Amino acid sequence: MDVNGLPFRLVAGAADFGLGPEALGDSVARHLSLAERTGHLRLACEQHVPSLDENEMFARGQVSQPSPIADAFGSFAWWNAAEKRIEASGFLPGSIQIGLAGDSPVSPSDMMLGMDDAVYAARDGAVVRHDLRGRWEDIETRHQTLSASLLAPAPAGGGWALDRTARKLMRIAGSPLRFADLRQSDPAAFGPAEPNQDPPRLTIAPGSTLRNTLDPVAMAASPSGSLAVLAWESGKDAVLLLHTGKHFVEYLRLAGLRFPYSIAWFGENRVAVMASDGAKPAQQAFVYRIEGAPQPDSAQPPEGRIYLLRGAWAGGFCNALHDVPRHLQSSETGPPEAVRPLRALSGDTFARTGSVLIGPLDSRTEGCIWHRFYTEAALAEGTEIELALLASDEASQPALPEGPDDPAWARHLLLPEPHRSPDPDVSAAAWLEGASEIAHAPPLLQCPPRPGRAGLFDCLIQAPGRKVRRVEGRYLWIALTMYGDSRGSPELAALRVYSQRRSWRDRYLPAFYAETLGGEAAAAAGPATPHDFLERFLHSYEGVLTPLEGRIAGSWQLTDPATAPDAALPWIGQWIGIGRREGEAPAHLRQRLLAAPHTAMLGGTCGGLLAALELATGGRMVRGGRLDRGRRIPAPGELAIARSGDRSVRALMLTVEPDGNCVFLSGGAVTRGDIVAIEGFRLRRTFATILGAGLADENDPLTLGMAVSGNSFVGDTLILGDAARDELLALYRPEIDAVQADAEAVENFYARLAWRVLVLVRGVEEEAEFRRLSGIVAQEIPAHIEPQVLHARSPLIVGAASLLGLDTYLMDKPAVKTAQINGSRVGAGDVVAGSGRLDARADGPVPSAPHAHADGPREVWAGDGFTLSALASQAGASRRIERYVWMWDKES
Structure with missing residues (x-):
């Protein structure tokens, strides 16, 4: 809806353009297709029917x-x-x-x-x-x-x-079943009756x-x-x-x-x-x-x-x-x-014409006057787009236009400038400088604007050849036709049609300027009446003023993190003390700003640290969902399970709003389980048996009243198995060895656990990314807390895994990696395996293969020059590139 309250209908995508599986009859696109990379509608890439001497035998x-x-x-x-x-x-x-x-x-x-x-x-x-x-x-x-x-x-x-x-x-x-080993099964152990x-x-x-x-x-x-x-x-x-x-x-x-x-x-x-x-x-x-x-x-x-x-x-x-x-x-x-590989020898050869019937677009108003349309399109030399419009109060599908002079259809053309319509009585769309008539909206056209050729086009809807040129009716049908010269094709990204026109003439001028013709007399062929010309003339000014008013009315969007452009996000963050981190993606900064009202109250807590790491690793703020009143309400900064339809996801709770809606984070490394933060005081039971300390006082605030015996309790729900416990204890081994014989040192060791946080990061191989996450931890942690950020080779899993030997990890299981010399640790999960190539001779020592890489623009306009570079190519080991051989390869 624009600033004047006029609604519009958006036509975009395969279903709207007659390329969806539900299209029937004339609504099926003929000789049209969607461009693979951009999704724009264009003429189909076609060649002549093959003429071969096929041999059945x-x-x-x-x-x-x-x-x-x-x-x-x-x-x-x-x-x-x-x-x-x-x-x-x-x-x-x-x-x-x-x-x-x-x-x-x-x-x-x-x-x-x-x-x-x-x-x-x-x-x-x-x-x-x-x-x-x-x-x-x-x-x-x-x-x-x-x-x-x-x-x-x-x-x-x-x-x-x-x-x-x-x-x-x-x-x-x-x-x-994979070949296991030569060990005999233990008769005292349980096993499945059917191994596979x-x-x-x-x-x-x-x-x-x-x-x-x-x-x-x-x-x-x-x-x-x-x-x-x-x-x-x-x-x-x-x-x-x-x-x-x-x-x-x-x-x-x-x-x-x-x-x-x-x-x-x-x-x-x-x-x-x-x-x-x-x-x-x-x-x-x-x-x-x-x-x-x-x-x-x-x-x-x-x-x-x-x-x-x-x-x-x-x-x-x-x-x-x-x-x-x-x-x-x-x-x-x-x-x-x-x-x-199968490669294209030639460029595209397009059909010369293609068409589809779009509609009906329902205005929900009898006798609706259709106002104007905007298109985001690109027009190559020798191409054009025709939009023939027909409105009726009946929803039944009309017959297609019988030709360009069919009086029932109102023709509108999109032509590349400086070309103009050969028929002065046919409406031609005008190119506009803005990306979209919708205030501060990004363009749907996936190519840069070019005056008269690519970008936003605007046209007032009018029926040529009639005395009163309004297009009236509740339902609007659009017969879209594309024309090309077989070498090029127009491309249409989106079509927005506005309805329920408000006549400036009838609103602001005296009554004697109003149209006097109606019914069949208004639809009769002939030159436009003076009153009709005046109305359309005034709307040529309205077409300029309405988008300006819309941008002014929607200026608030420039200060809202959800709608502001990427360039404005650091400026918005300065108002609340959130700056852009080095190398931070705009999408991550946008989510930090959106979540700022909720994460501010978590500052200095473990939940605040988890929220910062979640947002830094692709987490998104989600507002919605209802609480299960029969269960405990998760505290801010606590991990929980959220349900969206039939799908459950792990979430980091932020806030429960007064209306009962929940605000949480999801989709980052914390909710995936790749980052785990363990507060030091939760490790007291793990060290209790080793150091000989007693934890009989259930009222000790550092134990949270936990009286469960054992030395493998980590956090509120996680239990470490033998291998994971040994790995965790190794992180504290020097201090354990130093304090085992000293009771006072034991107490001091426990006291220091109270202000330690251990952050385990799994699945991050790049050292630069690990340093980035470590910097975030250092920035978000309180001054009196000592953080340790360490690599984790495997995820912490629910206790059943260590007790029963079942992998109950809730996320995707890490893939098995092939063992590499000087890169793998024995027993750490990497396996010795062949390459899986059909030619098994490749499993022996082999030199590295050369790598060809060409840099250049993905698309250029016909007739424009461009530069290609092969400097990023690499020769094999102990070799060098002597020359470059260029080949036409359209698919890459």
């Missing part, structure tokens, strides 16, 4: 062979049909064999590389797992009634298997059946887990299916391709396919966008970039989880020689 031969596989380090493997074995290469010349247990004369129907560094092969209907790290013996998994034919990995482990004959999908679940609680298995997926007329030939999974199946259908173009988790959806048909034989995901919203051209792979791969609602009866052309397949081996794409599809490269007759 060659394609079926490729489908019958297993897919090659490749890891992230340049190693690859393939099925050698002549030798009946899996071969791997990529690190050294030649190849080595990857042997499967129980080698069978039956060739695998498919292979994949799982996220667990295991090779999966579908052989004789079963799935065989081979671990590249040697953690378990090869294991074969079989379904009782179905046969595994096609495979695809899943990001969470395991994968998918498809029975081509039965057309049913299965889930590869479970994992084998999650055994490998194949289970039928929900909604897994394809219709009988489809012949599935290839399957692939994206890095996030989306599953795509490529299928043939007799006499029709190939069809692409997506599995939603509940059932298969026929998404689109591949225009011009009847026998594509391989598929791979390109990121999360595109798939690439291989097809034949004669008895060999085609010279290019074809990429299709996965965007918007399914269109099973619509044959879509591939996107407009040309993806060249240079010397592609005939085996198809590598079956593994990669952001960019990979294929093997070879000579015409030899085995594969290298693995190559």
